[in-house]
Amino acid sequence: MNAPVNDFTPAQWETLKDQYDFCCLYCKRKFAPELLTQDHLTPLSRGGSHTMANIAPACHSCNCSKNDKTAPEYFRYLSA
Numbered sequence: 447m448n449a450p451v452n453d454f455t456p457a458q459w460e461t462l463k464d465q466y467d468f469c470c471l472y473c474k475r476k477f478a479p480e481l482l483t484q485d486h487l488t489p490l491s492r493g494g495s496h497t498m499a500n501i502a503p504a505c506h507s508c509n510c511s512k513n514d515k516t517a518p519e520y521f522r523y524l525s526a
């Protein structure tokens with residue numbers, strides 16, 4: 447993976463999903479754990495890292511439409 451820092455572990459992913467109560471960061475709906483995808487708050491394509499601090503659970507639909515926006519950009523896009 448082409449990220450400046452790349453230290454995200456499967457255990458951290460489990461912790462994150464639990465912290466978010468298995469809800470998508472963006473639409474706030476609750477999903478089965480296997481339906482949550484790893485969203486990079488700052489996308490890898492924009493220089494973001496593959497670390498716990500830069501990852502949040504998102505559903506497939508939100509992650510797809512977020513695409514290469516940052517999290518703040520996507521929140522603005524959602525509220526526009």
Ligand SMILES: [Zn+2]
Nearest residue numbers: 470473505508
């Ligand atoms: Zn969602």
